[in-house]
Amino acid sequence: MSVEALRLELRTRNNRLWHLVFDEYPSVAAFARAHGVSHFRVGAFLNLTETPYKRRGEPCVLALTLSILAGCTVEELFPRVLYQRDCPRRLVAEVPARALRSLASAETLALPPAQEDALEHRELRAMLSSCLDRLTPREAQVLRRRYGLDGYEEETLADVAAAFERSPERIRQIEIRAIGKLRRQRWRQLEPFMADFDESRPSERKDD
Numbered sequence: 001m002s003v004e005a006l007r008l009e010l011r012t013r014n015n016r017l018w019h020l021v022f023d024e025y026p027s028v029a030a031f032a033r034a035h036g037v038s039h040f041r042v043g044a045f046l047n048l049t050e051t052p053y054k055r056r057g058e059p060c061v062l063a064l065t066l067s068i069l070a071g072c073t074v075e076e077l078f079p080r081v082l083y084q085r086d087c088p089r090r091l092v093a094e095v096p097a098r099a100l101r102s103l104a105s106a107e108t109l110a111l112p113p114a115q116e117d118a119l120e121h122r123e124l125r126a127m128l129s130s131c132l133d134r135l136t137p138r139e140a141q142v143l144r145r146r147y148g149l150d151g152y153e154e155e156t157l158a159d160v161a162a163a164f165e166r167s168p169e170r171i172r173q174i175e176i177r178a179i180g181k182l183r184r185q186r187w188r189q190l191e192p193f194m195a196d197f198d199e200s201r202p203s204e205r206k207d208d
Contacts, residue, residue, distance in 0.1 A: 010091040016077055017046050020070045030133045035069060037062060051083040131182050138164075139178035146175055 032039030044050035052063035148154035
């Protein structure tokens with residue numbers, strides 16, 4: 001069945017605050033922990049769901065703190081126009097499919113299957129790495145070793161069990177619990193990759 005139009009959705013965010021957070025940290029939570037601030041409010045400022053300005057127009061304490069970390073003024077970090085009520089938070093449009101045919105048919109834009117798979121694999125690992133701060137230190141370390149994250153090589157259950165001085169079955173339980181947490185907490189972000197995630201598991205030895 002041919003597609004007559006493509007639906008595009010754009011969400012507005014504070015780009016300068018985004019770079020302050022994600023240029024050095026994998027998540028808002030990691031940034032907030034490092035600087036002792038509320039990750040809920042930083043996330044709200046980032047997504048424009050809460051204004052950093054009080055009723056009389058003066059910035060709140062958190063806005064002042066973040067501007068100091070960014071090395072700029074509050075007005076530069078938090079342009080008032082972004083936080084006005086009439087500023088669109090979400091833009092939706094439909095683009096006729098025929099307008100994109102030339103782009104879709106351009107062979108120079110198509111990646112070879114092997115390169116495309118490699119890119120998806122790296123994207124999966126980057127996404128998983130950014131989620132590890134939601135786990136306990138042991139759970140995070142088990143996933144790093146099992147899936148080759150953050151500079152580690154992929155290891156089997158037996159290898160990880162030996163490193164932690166635990167049985168392979170205990171390591172498997174920790175791994176399953178950690179994956180379950182990721183599914184519950186960031187399911188939408190990880191959903192496109194979960195099949196690849198399961199397939200990317202290192203092969204098990206017979207003695208596991």
